Amino acid sequence: MSNSPKFVIDGLKATIENKEILKGINLEIKGGEVHAIMGPNGTGKSTLASAIMGHPKYEVTEGTATLNGVDLLEMEVDERARAGVFLAMQYPSEITGVTNADFLRSAINAKREEGDEISLIKFIRKMEGKMGELEMNPEFMHRYLNEGFSGGEKKRNEILQMAMLDPSVVILDEVDSGLDIDALKIVADGVNNMRSEERGFLIITHYQRLLDYITPDFVHVMMQGRIVKSGGPELAERLESEGYDWIKEELGIEDETVGQEEEEFKMPMNTVAPEFK
Numbered sequence: 001m002s003n004s005p006k007f008v009i010d011g012l013k014a015t016i017e018n019k020e021i022l023k024g025i026n027l028e029i030k031g032g033e034v035h036a037i038m039g040p041n042g043t044g045k046s047t048l049a050s051a052i053m054g055h056p057k058y059e060v061t062e063g064t065a066t067l068n069g070v071d072l073l074e075m076e077v078d079e080r081a082r083a084g085v086f087l088a089m090q091y092p093s094e095i096t097g098v099t100n101a102d103f104l105r106s107a108i109n110a111k112r113e114e115g116d117e118i119s120l121i122k123f124i125r126k127m128e129g130k131m132g133e134l135e136m137n138p139e140f141m142h143r144y145l146n147e148g149f150s151g152g153e154k155k156r157n158e159i160l161q162m163a164m165l166d167p168s169v170v171i172l173d174e175v176d177s178g179l180d181i182d183a184l185k186i187v188a189d190g191v192n193n194m195r196s197e198e199r200g201f202l203i204i205t206h207y208q209r210l211l212d213y214i215t216p217d218f219v220h221v222m223m224q225g226r227i228v229k230s231g232g233p234e235l236a237e238r239l240e241s242e243g244y245d246w247i248k249e250e251l252g253i254e255d256e257t258v259g260q261e262e263e264e265f266k267m268p269m270n271t272v273a274p275e276f277k
C-alpha cells in the first residue's frame with residue numbers, strides 16, 4: 001500500500017468574529033506535490049492555515065478539509081497534528097518554561113503509541129542531526145521555545161520541528177520572512193530534503209525568491225478569501241515582475257482584501273470630502 005497522502009480542502013468557509021474571511025476554498029494536494037499560495041496582504045492566507053489547524057478564533061461555517069478521506073475539521077487540534085498535519089506559523093509563539101527539546105520530544109511521543117515512546121538517546125541523536133543540517137547552534141536545544149529567538153531563528157526552528165515530526169501535510173506560512181540569504185537557502189534545503197511522495201506541501205509566501213529554491217508544482221493566488229487564479233511556477237514569476245494589478249483587472253476586483261467588498265457604501269476614488277471643497 002502506498003503511503004502517499006491526499007489532502008483535500010473542499011468549499012471551506014470560515015469566519016472570525018462573525019466576519020466571513022474564507023469564502024469557499026478548494027484545493028487538492030497529493031503526496032509529492034508542492035503548492036504555493038501567494039496573494040496580497042489581508043486576503044485570507046494565514047486564516048486558511050489557522051482554520052485547517054483549528055485555531056479557536058476561527059469558526060469554520062462550511063466545507064471540509066480531509067486527509068486521506070478523514071475530516072480534520074471534526075478533530076481536536078492535537079488530533080490534527082497527530083494525524084500528520086504540520087503548520088509553521090507566520091508568528092510562532094514563545095513558550096517560557098518549555099525547552100525546545102522538551103517540546104519536540106512530547107510532540108513526537110504524542111504521535112506514538114504508549115509504551116513505544118522514542119528513547120532519550122535516539123531523540124537527542126535525531127535532534128542533533130537535524131540541527132546540524134539546519135546549521136543551528138546546539139544551545140537552541142535547551143532554550144525555551146522561541147523565547148528571545150530572533151525572527152530568523154524562529155523560522156529555522158519551525159523547519160527543525162517539521163523535520164523532526166515527519167508530517168504528511170506541511171503548511172508553511174511565510175517561513176521565508178525575515179531570513180537572511182544564507183538562512184533562506186538552509187530553510188529551502190530543509191524543505192527540499194523533506195520532499196517525497198509521502199508528503200505534500202502548502203507554502204504561503206510573498207516572494208518568488210523562496211520559490212527559486214523550492215520549485216512549486218502549482219501556484220495559487222488568493223484574493224477576497226478565495227483562490228482566484230492557479231497556474232504553474234511561471235505564475236509566481238509573472239507576479240514578481242508585474243504585481244497583482246493584472247489579475248485584479250482580469251477578474252474585475254477592486255479591493256482584494258477580505259471583508260471590504262460587501263460594504264454598502266464605498267467612497268469613490270478621487271472624491272473629496274464636502275468640507276474640503
Ligand SMILES: Nc1ncnc2c1ncn2[C@@H]1O[C@H](COP(=O)(O)OP(=O)(O)OP(=O)(O)O)[C@@H](O)[C@H]1O
Nearest residue numbers: 016021040041042043044045046047048057257258
Ligand atoms: N483575530 C482577528 N480579528 C479580526 N480580524 C482578523 C483576525 N484575524 C484575521 N483577521 C482579518 O482577516 C483578514 C485576513 O487575514 P489573514 O491574516 O488571513 O491575511 P493574510 O492573507 O495572511 O495577510 P498577510 O499577507 O498580511 O499575512 C484581514 O483583514 C485580517 O485583519
Ligand SMILES: [Mg+2]
Nearest residue numbers: 045046047090
Ligand atoms: Mg498571513
